[in-house]
Amino acid sequence: MVIGAGVGGLAAAVRLAEAGHDVVVHERAATVGGKLGRYERDGFRFDTGPSLLTLPQVFADLGLGLDPVALDPVVRHVFPDGSVLDSSSDPAVFRERIENAFGAAAGADWARFWARAERIWAASWRSVLQQEVTPATLAALSWRVGDLAAIAPWRSLRGLGRHYLRDPRLRMLLDRYATYTGADPRRAPAALAAIPYAELAFGGWYLPGGLGVLASALLDRCAALGVRITTSSPVAGITTTAGRAAGVRLDSGEVVAADVVVSNVDAVTTYRELLPSPGRLAGLADRSLAGFVILLGVRGSTPELAHHTVFFPGNYNAEFDAVFGSPGTGVRARPASDPTIFVTRAEDPAVHPPGTEAWFILVNAARHGTDFGAVDWRRPGLAQAYADHILKRLAARGVDVRDRVLFAETRTPADLAESTAAPGGTIYGTAGGLLRPGNRGPVDGLFLVGGSTHPGGGLPMVTLSAKIVADEIGPA
Incomplete structure (x- = not known):
C-alpha cells in the first residue's frame, strides 16, 4: 500500500x-x-513544481x-552589480567563464572549492544518499575519517563559501543552493555543497x-x-x-x-x-522555505533570458531575514521586498504558442500560516500586490515584461498547502x-x-x- x-x-x-x-x-x-504539478491555459503549458532535472x-x-x-547554461546568474555568469556542467568551461567574468583569482578560488565539493559529493554518495541514515549510521562515519572531514557537519554552507571564495558573487551563487533544500545558507550544513557539484558535474536537464x-x-x-x-x-x-x-x-x-x-x-x-x-x-527545523510563483503568458521573445535565469538581490541576508523572520529582533516573517527572482523560460514549442513565451517565476517565500515564522497568504489582495511588486523588481533589474503580459496566474504557499497537503506549503519538507x-x-x-x-x-x-x-x- x-x-x-x-x-x-x-x-x-x-x-x-x-x-x-x-x-x-x-x-x-x-x-x-x-x-x-502542471497547468495549461490558452495553449500555454507550465510546470508548477520542479523545473530542473539533475542526476538523470x-x-x-x-x-x-x-x-x-542537456541545458547550457544550466543557470544564468545575474548579480546586483549587473555582472552575468553562466554555469556549465564542464568544470573547465565554468572556470573559464568565472575568470572571464570575475578574474583569474576568482577562477582559482572556485577550483579549490570544486575539489572540496567533489570530496563532499563522493562521501555523501557513498555514505549518506543511497542508504537509510540515522544518528547511529552518521556516527559510523567517524570510522571513515576522510568522509567525516569532507562532510564537515560542524560547518555551515555559508562558512564553507567564506573559507574558499573571496568574490562575494561566488559566495552568493553558493548560498542559493541551500534554498534547494528549503534551508537558510547561514544555518544549512556544509554538506549541501554536494548539490552544486551534482548539478554541475552531471548536468542540468530538461524534458x-x-x-x-x-x-x-x-x-x-x-x-x-x-x-x-x-x-x-x-x-x-x-x-x-x-x-x-x-x-x-x-x-x-x-x-x-x-x-x-x-x-x-x-x-x-x-x-x-x-x-x-x-x-x-x-x-526537526521549523524554518523551511516555501515559494511564491507567477505563471506568465508573454508576447514576443526575451533573448537575454536563458532557460533558467536567477536575478540576485542587493542584500541576500535581508531576504532570508524576511522569509524566516528574525526571532532575536522580534520581526515576523513577511514577503521579501527585494527577493531573488528565478525565471524559467523554455524554448520548447510544446509549451507555448508561436510568438510567445511561457514564464515560470519563483521567489523564496515564508510558509503559509499565522505564527511568527509564517505569512497569511490568504490575506485579501496580498497575492496580487506581491505579484505586481515582483514584476516591478524584475523591471528594475533590466527585464521589464509588464507591457507584454497576456495573462498572469499566482500560486502562493497557501495554494501548495491546499493542493498537496504540504504543511504551510513548504516546497522541500522540513529543512533538517x-x-x-x-x-x-x-x-x-x-x-x-x-x-x-x-x-x-x-x-x-x-x-x-x-x-x-x-x-x-x-x-x-
Whole structure:
C-alpha cells in the first residue's frame, strides 16, 4: 500500500511492483504527480513544481523511457552589480567563464572549492544518499575519517563559501543552493555543497514537453506493472495491529488491509495526523522555505533570458531575514521586498504558442500560516500586490515584461498547502539538514518516502528515497 502518488510514491510503487509485490496507491488529488504539478491555459503549458532535472542516472533503471535534453547554461546568474555568469556542467568551461567574468583569482578560488565539493559529493554518495541514515549510521562515519572531514557537519554552507571564495558573487551563487533544500545558507550544513557539484558535474536537464512528463512516464510504468492507482481517494489514517502497520482507513470510512504501508505524505503529517497514536519527530527545523510563483503568458521573445535565469538581490541576508523572520529582533516573517527572482523560460514549442513565451517565476517565500515564522497568504489582495511588486523588481533589474503580459496566474504557499497537503506549503519538507526523518516509520511495516524524509527534496533525492525503501522492504 502506497499513500500518495507524488514522484516518491510512484517511484516506490514501480520498484515494489518490479520486486513482485501487489501494489495499490491511494492519492487524495484528482491527478498524480504531487508537487510535480502542471497547468495549461490558452495553449500555454507550465510546470508548477520542479523545473530542473539533475542526476538523470537516478531514473535510468525505472524503465521510464525519458529523453532529457542537456541545458547550457544550466543557470544564468545575474548579480546586483549587473555582472552575468553562466554555469556549465564542464568544470573547465565554468572556470573559464568565472575568470572571464570575475578574474583569474576568482577562477582559482572556485577550483579549490570544486575539489572540496567533489570530496563532499563522493562521501555523501557513498555514505549518506543511497542508504537509510540515522544518528547511529552518521556516527559510523567517524570510522571513515576522510568522509567525516569532507562532510564537515560542524560547518555551515555559508562558512564553507567564506573559507574558499573571496568574490562575494561566488559566495552568493553558493548560498542559493541551500534554498534547494528549503534551508537558510547561514544555518544549512556544509554538506549541501554536494548539490552544486551534482548539478554541475552531471548536468542540468530538461524534458521536452515539461518536467510533468516525468509524472506521466511514472504513471504509464505503474500501469504496465499492474499497479492499481486510485485518485480522489484521501487517506484518513494508518491502521495498526500489535504495533505494526496493517493498512489504511480512507476518508470514506473503508479500511484497506496491507502487509506494508509506504507513506509519500509529508513526514510531519504522517506522524501527527495519520497514525492512531500521534508521534513526535525530534530534531526537526521549523524554518523551511516555501515559494511564491507567477505563471506568465508573454508576447514576443526575451533573448537575454536563458532557460533558467536567477536575478540576485542587493542584500541576500535581508531576504532570508524576511522569509524566516528574525526571532532575536522580534520581526515576523513577511514577503521579501527585494527577493531573488528565478525565471524559467523554455524554448520548447510544446509549451507555448508561436510568438510567445511561457514564464515560470519563483521567489523564496515564508510558509503559509499565522505564527511568527509564517505569512497569511490568504490575506485579501496580498497575492496580487506581491505579484505586481515582483514584476516591478524584475523591471528594475533590466527585464521589464509588464507591457507584454497576456495573462498572469499566482500560486502562493497557501495554494501548495491546499493542493498537496504540504504543511504551510513548504516546497522541500522540513529543512533538517542531514537528519531528516528516517525512511522507517515509528511502527513496524511503515516506511516513508518523498522530499520530507531522507535523503531530502528535489526529484533525484525523492527518487532515491523510493529506492532505499524498496531495498529495505525487499522482494515479495
